[in-house]
Amino acid sequence: MEDSICATATPSGSGGISVVRVSGPQAVKIADKVVRCRRGGVADMASHSVRFAAFVAAGGAAEEVLDEGVVTLFRAPRSYTGEDVVELACHASPYIVRRLLSALTDAGARMAEPGEFTKRAFLNGKMDLSQAEAVADLIASENKASHDLAWRQLRGGVSDEMAALRARLVEFAALVELELDFSEEDVEFADRQALRALLDEAGARVAALRRTFATGLALKEGVPVVLIGRPNAGKSTLLNALLREERALVSDIPGTTRDTIEEVWECAGVRYRFIDTAGLREGRDEVERMGIRRTVEKMRTARAWLYLFDAAAMTLDEARAEAAAWLRRLEPGASAATVAGGSASVAAMSEPRILFVANKVDAAGRAAGRDADTVYLSARERQGIDLLEGALRELLPPMPDGDTVILTNARHYEVLGRLADTLDRVLAGLNANLSGDLLAQDIREALRHIGEITGEVYPDELLGTIFGRFCIGK
Numbered sequence: 001m002e003d004s005i006c007a008t009a010t011p012s013g014s015g016g017i018s019v020v021r022v023s024g025p026q027a028v029k030i031a032d033k034v035v036r037c038r039r040g041g042v043a044d045m046a047s048h049s050v051r052f053a054a055f056v057a058a059g060g061a062a063e064e065v066l067d068e069g070v071v072t073l074f075r076a077p078r079s080y081t082g083e084d085v086v087e088l089a090c091h092a093s094p095y096i097v098r099r100l101l102s103a104l105t106d107a108g109a110r111m112a113e114p115g116e117f118t119k120r121a122f123l124n125g126k127m128d129l130s131q132a133e134a135v136a137d138l139i140a141s142e143n144k145a146s147h148d149l150a151w152r153q154l155r156g157g158v159s160d161e162m163a164a165l166r167a168r169l170v171e172f173a174a175l176v177e178l179e180l181d182f183s184e185e186d187v188e189f190a191d192r193q194a195l196r197a198l199l200d201e202a203g204a205r206v207a208a209l210r211r212t213f214a215t216g217l218a219l220k221e222g223v224p225v226v227l228i229g230r231p232n233a234g235k236s237t238l239l240n241a242l243l244r245e246e247r248a249l250v251s252d253i254p255g256t257t258r259d260t261i262e263e264v265w266e267c268a269g270v271r272y273r274f275i276d277t278a279g280l281r282e283g284r285d286e287v288e289r290m291g292i293r294r295t296v297e298k299m300r301t302a303r304a305w306l307y308l309f310d311a312a313a314m315t316l317d318e319a320r321a322e323a324a325a326w327l328r329r330l331e332p333g334a335s336a337a338t339v340a341g342g343s344a345s346v347a348a349m350s351e352p353r354i355l356f357v358a359n360k361v362d363a364a365g366r367a368a369g370r371d372a373d374t375v376y377l378s379a380r381e382r383q384g385i386d387l388l389e390g391a392l393r394e395l396l397p398p399m400p401d402g403d404t405v406i407l408t409n410a411r412h413y414e415v416l417g418r419l420a421d422t423l424d425r426v427l428a429g430l431n432a433n434l435s436g437d438l439l440a441q442d443i444r445e446a447l448r449h450i451g452e453i454t455g456e457v458y459p460d461e462l463l464g465t466i467f468g469r470f471c472i473g474k
């Protein structure tokens with residue numbers, strides 16, 4: 001972090017203003033080679049103040065004025081990165097931005113790598129690792145639910161809880177280690193009873209946190225809903241009926257593999273991803289079978305299966321039997337009873353619910369309506385669509401208010417899994433009267449896992465993966 005970095009913080013393309021950011025020990029000196037204020041330079045500005053200025057590039061004899069704009073100065077450590085930061089706001093011409101960046105690199109700055117500003121913020125202690133990860137989520141958030149989750153995490157969420165747990169475990173580790181110094185005397189400084197209580201509490205809390213992951217993931221990436229039904233049951237008609245009611249229709253999600261067809265639908269700030277199972281026919285060649293495997297994978301991790309059938313042609317019981325047959329394809333051990341019960345445990349992470357959708361009630365001569373696990377509707381006549389929407393909303397627990405933590409990050413989910421195992425081991429050791437040094441070792445390992453979430457301990461390549469996903473300029 002000896003060198004100073006620069007990048008544009010705003011996207012290139014149309015817009016009124018672009019912001020070019022310089023950060024590092026030489027930021028002010030470098031900016032002063034490019035910025036011409038009416039009086040004085042950037043170095044004379046008060047921190048957190050703004051000035052009108054011209055931006056110049058060194059030309060042959062005279063300087064070439066590139067643009068006019070404003071300069072903002074943030075002196076270390078009160079800046080995003082914790083270093084001196086100078087922001088130049090210019091007109092949003094890609095040409096001006098390019099020239100400005102090359103003037104800055106000529107003056108001694110280096111082009112920033114993806115996520116490097118946030119990485120520096122992390123390394124300078126402006127935020128912990130889970131908060132830095134939340135910055136990426138916040139930038140990527142596209143609806144109320146994903147924004148809400150990122151915002152919670154940015155404000156501290158998981159970190160706060162982990163810090164509290166850490167503080168209490170550190171105390172025990174220290175006491176147990178202290179006992180080792182007095183091993184001749186056979187004393188116990190660490191209250192085993194209290195340690196056991198803490199481990200029980202921490203274990204339960206970690207398990208509860210891990211359980212929020214399925215919801216967190218669904219909210220962040222969209223609630224995956226699988227649509228199943230015989231040909232002609234009305235799947236396309238139903239999708240159209242749902243999608244047409246919402247103006248904000250997004251047809252695909254960048255970054256996801258699109259080997260299964262997905263339709264995206266937003267309702268009440270939550271995004272749903274409808275996964276079509278049309279590809280789930282008996283596969284003849286290897287490619288088809290691979291496609292099927294991926295579809296099956298998606299089905300396993302779906303939040304719900306909508307089992308659509310033609311109510312004029314089939315009874316609910318027949319539909320249940322058919323659904324049970326589908327289920328057995330995914331999980332040979334599953335029985336019809338689990339289907340009838342309305343839930344099936346096909347994945348460890350989430351438990352998809354089966355919701356029966358009895359379509360074509362107009363042709364069946366009955367009214368739209370709803371039972372516990374069945375919605376009766378007419379997709380074509382648009383009767384009962386609102387009942388289905390209500391049932392879909394119930395797939396997710398209401399967003400807990402305040403600062404309740406919801407896991408959204410797969411890395412945190414994995415580390416918490418290791419933490420849970422380690423806490424179990426400490427508890428088992430305690431129950432088996434394990435010697436103090438082994439106990440202390442296990443507690444230290446638990447502390448290390450906690451540190452992996454907040455970023456107190458991190459392998460270098462982890463920072464590479466996390467910040468590499470950011471865009472340049474963040």
Ligand code: GDP
Pocket residue numbers: 229230231232233234235236237238359360361362363377378379380381
């Ligand atoms: P898919 O093969 O499951 O996608 O089924 P489609 O959506 O293509 O529908 C098959 C046929 O059923 C079409 O002729 C639709 O017009 C008809 N259909 C769909 N929904 C309804 C409904 O609610 N009532 C009636 N009477 N016909 C419907």
